[in-house]
């Protein structure tokens with residue numbers, strides 16, 4: 001099936017090559033980081049995890065959110081998702097790849113990572129996270145390969161795949177739960193030590209992931225023959241609405257507990273996040289943007305008229321995605337370190353190197369999404385685009 | 401003499417060392433304003449043979465004595481030069497095994513604004529607490545840090561550590577340092593008897609297990625001229641540390657977290 005990735009029109013190649021260029025540049029930055037050490041990042045003694053780990057956390061959510069299309073389709077036989085289930089699974093595979101790459105670039109000794117398997121340590125949540133993420137990756141590769149292969153031959157997928165798919169549902173929940181457990185079990189970090197962290201992770205994941213999937217479906221409709229159809233997009237929009245509402249509710253519960261109890265070690269983190277602490281207010285503007293975007297998205301999503309209008313829906317999805325990305329991909333991890341365990345207020349700003357490497361990993365993810373979606377749609381004969389006609393015309397244009 | 405000698409060492413650090421050595425070292429004693437005696441020792445020609453052992457090593461630090469010597473940095477200097485700890489001169493890359501922290505920071509949850517002046521600015525010596533229930537060990541995905549069964553020391557394997565820094569995140573005391581860059585160029589004088597570390601691994605105080613194995617007290621304890629640091633066996637009811645703990649009011653850092661730190665402070 002992979003051969004489908006190697007035939008495409010000019011636009012396709014231009015897109016693929018520009019993504020590769022970004023990955024190439026990012027690789028150079030990584031080589032610098034590899035030879036000089038993680039000192040080239042903004043991380044330091046007090047803020048030991050930052051942008052990389054935050055992206056990892058956010059993307060585990062995107063990966064887990066595939067369950068929001070898999071579950072209705074396979075468990076409830078919700079036919080409207082038939083066309084997009086494979087898109088969800090391929091998004092999950094790409095997201096898990098990004099997660100693993102983010103972990104890799106965050107390691108001080110990346111080539112010793114095999115030690116996690118050589119000396120398995122079941123008391124460590126990082127061990128379980130590795131197990132659950134790799135398992136999820138394998139499950140999704142098997143499922144998408146088998147179902148798409150069957151579709152290519154015009155046959156029903158083999159029976160044995162059904163239990164594998166069912167297994168992938170709780171497994172998706174587990175990857176984000178275990179990722180929350182990475183943080184939630186540490187007495188040293190009161191900001192994360194909250195039982196609602198895993199539920200909150202899941203809620204935000206089930207909002208951000210499907211929002212992204214909606215955007216992908218609409219983009220595909222624009223640039224290819226593939227049309228997900230109105231119903232699945234609207235159903236996804238409802239899922240985003242519920243999940244976002246639950247997420248905001250969970251966040252407000254966190255704020256209540258911290259503010260009403262007034263216990264400094266909980267409260268100070270929230271102060272840092274929304275108001276600034278001891279003159280360090282770098283996070284506050286971002287958090288306000290995130291909060292405003294959350295409110296705006298909810299107003300749009302909860303209003304059926306706006307939700308049913310696809311251009312409003314696009315705005316709402318972008319707002320959801322950005323809001324949650326700021327919350328999880330920026331604030332959540334760094335705030336755990338401010339104030340530090342000794343009560344200091346460190347500053348952390350990611351460096352250009354850090355941002356470029358991260359950009360490269362996102363480009364890698366997008367490249368995977370592109371290639372995998374191309375394969376899926378080519379199998380269905382839906383990739384051939386309006387653009388082909390354009391690209392056939394363009395040489396004439398170029399010549400004239 | 402094997403058993404007797406080892407048992408003798410268990411009783412206490414300094415005194416036992418001085419006496420057991422006989423020809424090896426000399427003990428000087430003087431009274432302090434607090435009525436306890438300070439012992440300093442000089443090595444003779446050869447150090448005592450046989451390792452120092454204990455069932456549970458612990459340390460008692462007398463902050464009042466540190467406070468009397470605001471300019472003294474002997475323990476820190478001794479530790480860092482013995483263990484090839486680099487000096488980065490900036491807080492971001494900083495690597496440290498033992499250092500002076502303000503009381504307010506070291507005992508974050510126990511200070512208040514009207515505290516006696518001396519306490520407020522009291523520099524508290526902090527180092528790895530060799531917790532009895534160490535969260536750093538619990539989170540390590542490779543077993544690169546572990547609690548040694550025989551004496552409770554929290555150990556580090558710099559060759560196995562993958563540099564994930566999970567242990568740094570999990571330690572409630574900021575006791576662990578990560579090598580953000582290659583430390584070797586920043587080591588003032590490389591001590592050939594002790595390994596240097598590479599970039600990308602975590603390090604911390606090891607209660608000088610390499611010295612204990614050669615029958616020597618931790619470098620910081622040995623360097624302290626004022627008797628502020630006491631090192632001994634917590635399981636031995638007659639040890640120096642047990643004596644101090646039963647006679648003095650002592651506190652530990654963040655006791656509420658259940659980590660059971662084994663460094664105690666007399667304030």
Ligand code: SF4
Pocket residue numbers: 527528529530531534535536537554570571572573574575576604659
């Ligand atoms: S002080 Fe920190 S590094 Fe040392 S044993 Fe306790 S938790 Fe681990």
Ligand code: SF4
Pocket residue numbers: 539540541542543544545560561562563564565566567568601602
């Ligand atoms: S940084 Fe090293 S010692 Fe610390 S948790 Fe990771 S592998 Fe273990």
